[in-house]
Structure formats: C-alpha cells, structure tokens
Amino acid sequence: MSPLWFQTEVTLRPRPRGFHLITREVQEALPELSRLEVGVLHVFVQHTSAALTLNENASPDVRRDFARYFDRAVPDGAAYFEHTLEGPDDMPAHIKAALLGSSLTLPVRAGRLALGTWQGIYLCELRERGGPRQLVLTAQGQGR
Secondary structure (H helix, E strand, O other), X not given: OOOEEEEEEEEEOOOEEEEEEOHHHHHHHOHHHHHEEEEEEXXXXXXXXXXXEEEEOOOHHHHHHHHHHXXXXXXXXXXXXXXXXXXXXXXXXHHHHHHHOOEEEEEEEOOEEOOOOOEEEEEEXXXXXXXXXXXXXXXXXXXX
C-alpha cells in the first residue's frame, strides 16, 4: 500500500496575547486524519510572532503561568531592543517564538492524534493584537 499525504491551510481567528488550546481546531481542519492507521501530522505556524507548543490541556493555570513566565523573561519595551518600529511587543514576540518554535510533529494512530491524556496543542499568541494566524497542516502515513 502506498503512503497517503494530506495538506491543508487553516486560518485561526484572532486571539489576545496568551497560550490558547487549538487541538480541536487542528483536528477539525484535517478530517483526512481518520484515514490514517499510522502516521504523523506536522503543524506549522506561518508567523514570526506566534508559536506552537504541546502541553497541559486541562488546567488554564498552566497557560496563564506560561504567559507570566515568558512576559517576565522577555519583557516588552526593554531598552536594549533595536527592532521597535512595529511596537514594544514585536521584538519580544520574535524572541519568544524562536524559543518556543514554529512547528510540531505529532503521531497519528488509528485515525486520531496519539496525544497523552493531558496533552493539547497551544497557539502561543505573542503579540497584543497578532491578528488571524495561518497554519499549514501536513499529514502522512499508511491508510486504514
């Protein structure tokens, strides 16, 4: 049996700065995942001021703690930033995105993401008003 490949782009609605669970939106955007017995899903965010990560999906405290940590570690408007034309949150957003990453590769088993019980996909919105965010979803694997 030859491998199957699926790819789509999805535009996520604008969100405020923070860490937002998007697992359901990702799964709904690529219903073809159900056709894979075994494979991988690659999720890529097409922005330099937003990121993706995989973490705790139950407690909103975790998302708030992430935001507090990163906002302290890389503060807006620090005097040492030169790249300031797009606002005091732009350069910090680029640094946070570099630290967090722009993509995730996730296992697919029996037509579903094989995530742990408490794992969820986060969109890390790192600007105050980042606007809509585009994701490229690419799945590959063996069919069911």
